[in-house]
Amino acid sequence: MRLQTWRFSVEVVGYAQTSQVNEEEYELLRIYVRPEYHKKGIGKGFIEEYIQVLKPIKKLFAWVAKENHSGRAFYEKSGFKELEEKMKQ
Template sequence: MNIRPIADADLLEVQRVAQVTWLHTYKEIYPEKAILAFLSQAYSLDRLRDLLRTDSNKLRRLFYVVADEDCIVGYGELVERGYAEYELTRIYLLPAFQGKGIGKRLLNQLINDVFPLCRLIAWVEKENGGGRSFYESMQFHVEEEIEDNFFGTVTHLLKYVRDWE
């Protein structure tokens, strides 16, 4: 497995991974219509190209992919929210690659590539048991719960936080 910054050639593969992982992860939580509406916005080629341009011009956003030979199997993104505070805005692996420590390697690579880092946050759907287990295994704790509207579906998000002293 190779973890590296996203490249223009990766965009279609990232779209594919997003489609598979979102439908797999959230099929019991959100209506498929809502998932597809989100994917069409957040993972359009134009949106991904904008992120790629931002990544190459700004050090305070990291978007990495996980490649298995020539195939992208996952991705993760950190965005600076304040001095030494980042948000993990996305981290997903294809289902066949989950539970093998790859997500932890990806997150650790992202963490190691930003400095300084004092606080990392991630918003997780309350019903996403797999996501919650992942964050808890990475020493995050729940700090807050909010109600959100996801494309017409009322949901509850948990704010997971990890602090460094």
């Protein structure tokens, strides 16, 4: 498991955590950026950093609720594509 934080000056403004699923796949477990730092490229920066650091990564995936429109928009803008839909009871 890998946890990464971003700082602005001395203040932590966000974090992201991944877990290795197998040799070529990682799951993005959580990503958080403080609201006042939204839309500044920090979240996308986390994803780009993971892709660079975790080479030879072939797949980085995340689970996002269908009704989480802002989360889905963020992942789509970051290059993610919907692969499957799961339902829970």
